[in-house]
Amino acid sequence: MNSSLHTTHLTESPTALFDFETTATAHGWVALRPFEWDATAQALRRTQQLSSGQVVRLTMTADDSSEAEVHITIDSAAPLSATEEDEARRAVRRMLRLEEDFSDFYRLYQQYSDWSLQLKPGEGRLLRCPTLFEDIIYTLCTTNINWRGTIRMVDRLVAALGESVPGQAEWRAFPTAEAIIEAGADFLKRETGLGYRSGYVWELAAAVTEGRLDLGAFERPDYPTATLRRDLRQLKGVGDYAAATILMLLGRYEHLAIDSELRLFVTKKYFEGETPTEAQIRELYAPWGQWQYLAYWFDTPAP
DNA sequence: GTCCAGGTCGCGC
């Protein structure tokens, strides 16, 4: 323990029924640095650089009995300003989707008794990063690579370019867009194993820092999903799969992210080993309308 | 060596 660190305790409340552990662990993001799941403590941790430049370490937990509250512990080198504290709260709310409403999804789930989804009350939320910028880069790192490769690339990206909490070299944040720009695409390719994705990541960071791309606009609820999807597809490296994944991260579940993993899953469960066409796959989950992505995600595998 | 991974791009038709 480093006694020079400041500790701040906060609580946040979800607006609806909430399962903390599933939210943290139900998809792969938790395995990507700087996320960390502490199974013993049932704690989700992430080092994060705030807009002020200060790097903090967030630890999130929730009581077993009361899903009503998320406890946040923030370790920082300097005391948090009110602005920083507010940003940390917003980061947690975004990561855990505390404001999202899944009641329509649950209603459909009750109604579709012939489907075998594995879904308990309060489940449905999938972890995301504090910012869309980070979520998009994670997504780019899942394309045309196996999962170990994704973990490795993100790990090296954080190690190479992430700022750390002063005196805590192992508490390293995800790199800012500015840090990525400064490093350059060649550095990315050489030092992070991003391969040909280096150009995509660098271009995204450039568009953000130069103000050509306003990712904040993509978070607006009144942005029509079709427009959003079209705009996401404009980003280099974002195809149909990545766009659907990013839409999921933005809380829009009406598009399936059809990839090798999904294909394998439905081939085994619904098509008796015969590889289906994309149209057949879409038709399969179509009854779930706005919730197709989650219907697939929480679908149980073939026995 | 070859193939492929929770794909996408740019080309030619």
Place this chain on the structure above:
DNA sequence: GCGCGACATGGA
């Protein structure tokens, strides 16, 4: 619109 090869990298 559709089909096809190239793309970085590391593991099987």
